Amino acid sequence: MKNWDVIVIGAGIIGLSLARELRKRSAAVLVLDRGMPGREASHAAAGMLAASPGELPPPLLPLASVSFQLYPEFVHELEIETGMNVDFRNNGALLLTRSPHRGVEPLRPSELCELEPNVVDRGLTGVFLHEASVDPRALVSALLQACKHRGVDTSFGDGVNAVNLTDARVVGVRTEKTTFAAPIVINCAGAWAGQVLPCSFPTRPVKGQMLSLAMPTRDLIRHVIRAPEVYLVPRSDGRLLVGATIEEVGYDKRVDAATIQRMHHAALTLVPALERARLLEDWAGLRPATPDSLPILGPSRIPGYFVATGHFRDGILLTPISALAMAQIISGEPCAYRLEPFSPARFD
Numbered sequence: 001m002k003n004w005d006v007i008v009i010g011a012g013i014i015g016l017s018l019a020r021e022l023r024k025r026s027a028a029v030l031v032l033d034r035g036m037p038g039r040e041a042s043h044a045a046a047g048m049l050a051a052s053p054g055e056l057p058p059p060l061l062p063l064a065s066v067s068f069q070l071y072p073e074f075v076h077e078l079e080i081e082t083g084m085n086v087d088f089r090n091n092g093a094l095l096l097t098r099s100p101h102r103g104v105e106p107l108r109p110s111e112l113c114e115l116e117p118n119v120v121d122r123g124l125t126g127v128f129l130h131e132a133s134v135d136p137r138a139l140v141s142a143l144l145q146a147c148k149h150r151g152v153d154t155s156f157g158d159g160v161n162a163v164n165l166t167d168a169r170v171v172g173v174r175t176e177k178t179t180f181a182a183p184i185v186i187n188c189a190g191a192w193a194g195q196v197l198p199c200s201f202p203t204r205p206v207k208g209q210m211l212s213l214a215m216p217t218r219d220l221i222r223h224v225i226r227a228p229e230v231y232l233v234p235r236s237d238g239r240l241l242v243g244a245t246i247e248e249v250g251y252d253k254r255v256d257a258a259t260i261q262r263m264h265h266a267a268l269t270l271v272p273a274l275e276r277a278r279l280l281e282d283w284a285g286l287r288p289a290t291p292d293s294l295p296i297l298g299p300s301r302i303p304g305y306f307v308a309t310g311h312f313r314d315g316i317l318l319t320p321i322s323a324l325a326m327a328q329i330i331s332g333e334p335c336a337y338r339l340e341p342f343s344p345a346r347f348d
Helices: 013-023 058-082 109-115 136-150 190-195 257-270 272-276 319-330
Strands: 006-009 029-033 093-097 125-129 153-156 160-166 169-175 179-181 184-187 204-214 224-226 231-234 239-243 278-289 296-299 305-309
Touching: 006 013, 006 169, 013 029, 013 136, 013 305, 013 319, 058 136, 058 319, 109 125, 169 184, 184 319, 190 204, 190 278, 190 305, 204 257, 239 257, 257 272, 296 319, 305 319
Parallel strands: 006 029, 006 184, 029 153, 093 224, 184 305
Antiparallel strands: 093 125, 160 169, 169 179, 204 239, 204 278, 224 231, 231 239, 296 305
């Protein structure tokens, strides 16, 4: 039976980016997923890269800020490596709020109109934030291509039931159909991470519903816009993502027509010109959340078993730093980043 150096459970954006980072260090890597790669939280995400103070739990802000700074080079490497465009847009975001925003100078109405002439502010205060966005589906496709190009092995459609142990340390995993051998296993299974025996990490699914529109002109909306009832994320190909709900409903991924209609109406109220936009798609995804709203990153109490999950709404933003920091730890390198607040040990 073939052996690998590392098995990654979960082929979402975190698992694939970590597999690529480990392969860059010459590790033999196998990625396993219960379904198709990148079809869960990564597929459903909007791709906002928001690392502004006040938008994240305070312990997460330093890590998020570093990840945001890593993004341009991370994207550049991927696009050079694969020849694929992941639609990284680094032109900022507009926050429309009912109250002043934490020490940031508000935009004058004329400035807001110049930045987004099609937005009706409805008396809200506009603030410009130095944020970015990326297309998560394109990013997953590029990561999958990069992993294949670098020789990462994959097996999809066969869920991992348990991590196999011998003498209380990792020797591989057991799936529904077979077993795979490796001395290191990394659980990147998102909202399903807690279902892999023998550890039960406290991850839970938090549902988010979204829709996308075909804008009548590609530059109708130029920036990510966050308003009280809805957020808008433009893509360079003329699509506009509208989202998103936060629902504690377990593993229910059904789309509710009334909810989609409410978000669509909120988008039209904000941008009346979207009346001419065509509805392309609606969907729901399950974000992996934890009790303290922080990710789980680091070694478990079992030698050889590591965890990288629980990123909630920030998985896309935290992808570069999660991959880099975890690869450093797993490879025995000095880790340049402080991961103690995210240790699995806090739930033991």
